[in-house]
Amino acid sequence: MSAPARVVYTLQELAVALGLPYRGDAALQFRAMAPLSSAQEDELSFLQDSKYLPLLAQTRAGALILSPEHAEQYDGAAIWSENPYASFAQAMQFLYPEKALTPWRSPDARIAADADVDPSARVEDFVQIGSGAKIGPGVWLESGVVIGPGVEIGAACHLYPGVKVLAESRIAEHCIIHSNAVIGADGFGFAQTEAGYEKIPQVGRVILGARVEIGANTCIDRGALADTILGDGVKIDNLVQIGHNVVIGADTVIAGQTGIAGSTRIGCRCRIGGQVGFAGHLNIADGTVIAGQSAITHDIRQAGVYSGVIPAQDARTWRRTIAQLNRLDGILRRLRGAAKAAHDSSST
Structure with a gap:
């Protein structure tokens, strides 16, 4: 798909469309947005983070x-927003x-002869639609969708080219x-036997709510x-693996290469x-923030910011290391207490 065509807006038109106050020449015209460091006179830019304030003196x-x-701190034409990043997204x-x-x-x-495809849908080359499928109004299935x-x-x-649902x-x-992206492939379900692994049929479904976005090459497995x-x-980045029976609450966002084991x-x-x-079968509280490359092996029952991962060791050593780390805070408190007591006794 080609990039969307640009539309020209005046400063006043854009401010009115955003519902925000502005200053400057109302007739200024813009046809694009660009970074502060490279924007030109016919382009709009934005500032969200204070660390980029020095660029205000340089931007064109x-x-x-x-x-x-x-x-x-800026004398030029401006649109004022309490959330410039969100307003930038709307302006785009x-x-x-x-x-x-x-x-x-x-x-x-x-x-398929019994598929129900709304007349307003767009179905491109080499799309395949199976028996009993229902395609709603205004749906766009690009080439090769199954x-x-x-x-x-x-x-x-x-649905962009090559999606499988x-x-x-x-x-x-x-x-x-x-x-x-692949939506609804079998989950990873196998029962170990003396003869090997017995496949467990995966008979659940994948259900996506409204306004969900799924990144390229992401896989969401059907339930067992x-x-x-x-x-x-919900917004999911590229290359994310979501296992069977996973439930993800509304408006959660997940960045690339994350893996979520089943029933979490x-x-x-x-x-x-x-x-x-x-790990599988976990419960993560509403509003939780988890830093990149973290390993989540236990429930998170209280919202907060969580991070941390330890390189792989043999399981017994790893459990001992974690137990020792969990005791460090108490050990440090006792050491500080002992140091303070020693200091107090030496000064009397």
Whole structure:
């Protein structure tokens, strides 16, 4: 898919569209956004982080989106926002609008006779839609998408080339799934026997809420018995593995290369960094923040910011190391107490 076409806005039009106050020439025109360091006179930029304040004296941007506090340190044209980063995201949507969807069914698409495809949907070359599938209004299936039997996709979803949505999965409205993601493959379920591993049929589904976005090459496994569920507004980066029966609460965001083992439940509004590893059958509290490359092996019952990982050791040594680390705080308190007592006795 090509980049969205640019649309020209005046400073006044953009400020009104954002619902924000501004200063400067109302007729200034902008057709793009750019970083502070490289923006030109016909481009808009923004400042969120105070560490970039020195760039205010150097930027050539025609206008900036910045906080009222930072606006006091800048004399040029500006739009004031209490959350410049969020306003930047909204401005990008105005300046780079999505291309209007043109309904179409490619003659090279293979659509089962009993599939229900809304006439307003766009079905591109080599798409396959299985028996009993339902494709809602305004859905865009780019080339090579595979929709399995019994799948339901809600209104205005956009599936990029090569996405696979497998049997009986449910996707609510306004979801975006990027190239080569796989939704609804079998979970990793095997029972060990003397003869090897016995496969456990995976008979649950994947259910995605509204406004979910899934990154490229991410895999979300179907449930074993219960369903794998992602709540409304969840955002998943590229190359994330979500195991069977995982439940992720609304508005949680997860960065790339994170792996979530089966039956873990992650709360609402959590923020999870890249390469985080979750053991299975865990419960993570609403609002939890987890730093990148953390290893989560126990429940997190109280929201907060969590981080930490220890390089692999043999299991017995690792357990002993963790036990010793957990005792360090008490040992340090006793040492400080002993040092203070020694100091007090020497000064009397």
